Amino acid sequence: MCLNALILAAGQGRRLWPYTSECPKCLLTLGTHSILEHQLVRLSAAGIDQVTVVAGFGLDAMRHEVGRLHLDGMSVQVVYNPFFAVADNLISLWAARAEMGDDFLVLNGDNVFHPDIPHFLLGPAPPPVASSCNARTATVLTT
Template sequence: MQAIILSAGRGSRLLPLTETMPKCLVPVGGRAILDHQLGALAQAGITRAAVIAGYRFDQVREHLAAHQPPLSVELRFNPFWAVSSSIGSVWAARDLLDRPFCLLNGDTLLSSALLARGLSQGGAGVGLVVEPLGTPATDDMLVAVSGSRVTAVSKALDPARATHRSLGVVLAGEESGYRRALEQVIAQEGGVDAYHHDVVAMLARQGAVSALIEQSGSWQEIDRPADIQAWAGGTNR
């Protein structure tokens, strides 16, 4: 299982912190977001990770050299980070998508137990880790779940239809079809501006995405300065 961390963005909503450093290196509890993620992945049993960086790429490279990761890390550059959405970073890792992978956003802290549960539930296809939706937040990636299947994914999903929110963790097996769907989405008009969740949405419309339901609350998206304080050792919600 290969982990892929999408860490290319600047994180303008974390200004002024990201004026001088990439979002993935913002410290939370004394450790960079990226270090939290690599540690959790290693504890969950992942041995290899590809980190896709863009904004202030050299800082990420220097950080990884100075802080020995607990697993094997390959650093890749996304040259399109400033002109594309998160799908550009997935495109930079497209050669890794034909075998099992665990993809996660570079601004989200997750406990190792949460990741381990997701990995244990994953199958040959695509799984999306979601949690039941209470009151939707402004930036939630909304998800509609029916039974064990994801039927729709979108930030613009009608809240009346939404049942869950995505944690940004995509798990895929050997025969997921994710790479083929990625190529179709990015080739569409405006495809470079798509979120990587749009790939999941395409597969969901084909009935090909399992809902991996998580209710522990042991995760936190670090999107604004207040989110840094909200993270309390992985039990924030």
């Protein structure tokens, strides 16, 4: 089972200015918690015990938020992407390449998801489904 996650959160989020002028997108709050906290709580509940957050813009704020959060059994580290202002997620993946030795989940730092999603992704693969529709007879075959 995959027990590692990588959160790509280095960008500045300019499309959300002025909200992100001094705060990374993943540190914006939904209710009373940051997006990052929502993500980490849901990943922890699914059994993820090692998370790497790739940060760039707002690095100190990101480190502060990670240090503030205490999730039992979960280790969270922050890796710096020094090229965040001129590069995209590929370079963030490169910055965290040392953490990608085993299976892992990749999330964008601004993704908000239902609490069941990590459980679903880590669970057994559903059986394959194939559907075929015959327009002449109006029948659908699903296997």
